[in-house]
Amino acid sequence: MGNNLKDIRKQISSVLNTQKTTRAMKLVSTSKLKKADEMARRSKTYANKIVEVLAEIKARVSNGNNAVDNPYFFLENSNLNLVDIVLVTADKGLCGGFNINTIKEVNRLITEHKLKDMKVRLRVIGKKAVEYYRFNEIEVLDSVVGLSTSPDYSQAADFINKAVEDYLNGVTSKIILVHNGFKNMISQEMKVSQLLPIKTIELPEVCSSILEVEPNEQENEILNQLANKYVEFSMYFALVDSLAAEHSARMQAMDAATSNAGELAKSLTIAYNKARQEAITTELVEINTGVESMK
Structure with missing residues (x-):
């Protein structure tokens, strides 16, 4: 019985120490989430302005037509059966289903394209996805670790431009770009977007004409530059958005782990008290039995 009490005490101590760790991790994630969310908000404002300018130039070049003779919007070899999927996961775990949900979505897309007789190449950002595909012996064309933890525009541009060049x-x-994005403090949403060819971009109803350029070649050149900037920033924004979602998911996971640890500590304390009471009762019975036997 003594050994049993000792084991339960060790379990309670271990659970309480784990609870302290998960509580601290929750606080850290909460703090980082605020910074990441603010970064995402600023990036979103910039992204909206790029889309506005891109839509205006596209409208001028297309002369009111939906089709644009530009490879960023229309590719002559559109019948090619090879697709690049770029996915973003975290470098760390302990964030619930954040990483595996992204990987599941990519696997679904792979299956979907295979049913259409299309081949898929993977370009992976994030240690968790790299480890998953390496373990499952699935070929990855290009990968980078550390970028999802510390988003950097130039590194993001270098990474995505390899796919753009192909x-x-x-x-x-x-x-196709896949990442788990930030929705609010308590939820995330899977985001699947087609980077190239760029889908139809509508010109905003209220759009100030901020560009004065010569037609034809100059407009086409500006359109190319803006389209490439749009793709690069979309990659960067996905990293920032994913980072905010990661901290949100980890904050939730650590909050749940902290609560579970508290419940487990309570149940172990009850079990300890019961075992201790049984031990005391047994000792009293033994003492009384000994006294009776001496009479």
């Missing part, structure tokens, strides 16, 4: 050279017909 697309413009007619190697692939499409680039």
Whole structure:
């Protein structure tokens, strides 16, 4: 019985120590989430302005037509059966289903494209996805670790431009970006977007004309530059958005772990008290039995 009490005390101590750790991790994630959310908000404002300018230039070049003779919007080799999927996961775990949900979505897309007789190449950002595909012996064309933890625009641009170069050279017909994005403090949402070719971009109803350029070649050149900037920033924003979602998911996971640890500590304390009471009762019975036997 003594050994049993000792074991329960060790379990209670271990659970309480774990609870302290998970509580601290929750506080850290809460603090980081505020910073990441603010970064995402600022990035969103910039992204909206790029879309506005891109839509205006596209409208001028297309002369009111939906089709644009530009590889960023329309690729002659669109019948190619090779697609690049770019996915973003975290470098760390302990964030619930954040990483595995993204991987499941990518696996679903892979299956969906295979049913259409299309091949898929994977470009992976994040240690968790790299480890998953390595363990499952699934080929990854390009990967980077550390970028999802510390988003950097130049590194994000370098990474995505490798896929853009293959697309413009007619190697692939499409680039799809997948990441788990930030919705609010308590939830995330899976975001699947087609980076290239760029889908129809509507010109905002209220759009001030901020550009004065010569037609034809100059407009096409500006359109190319803006389209590439749009793709680069979309990659960067996905990293920032994913980072905010990661901290949100980890905050929730650590909050749940802290609560579970508290409940477990309570149940172990009750079990300890019961075992201690049984031990005391047994000792009293033994003492009384000994006294009776001496009479």
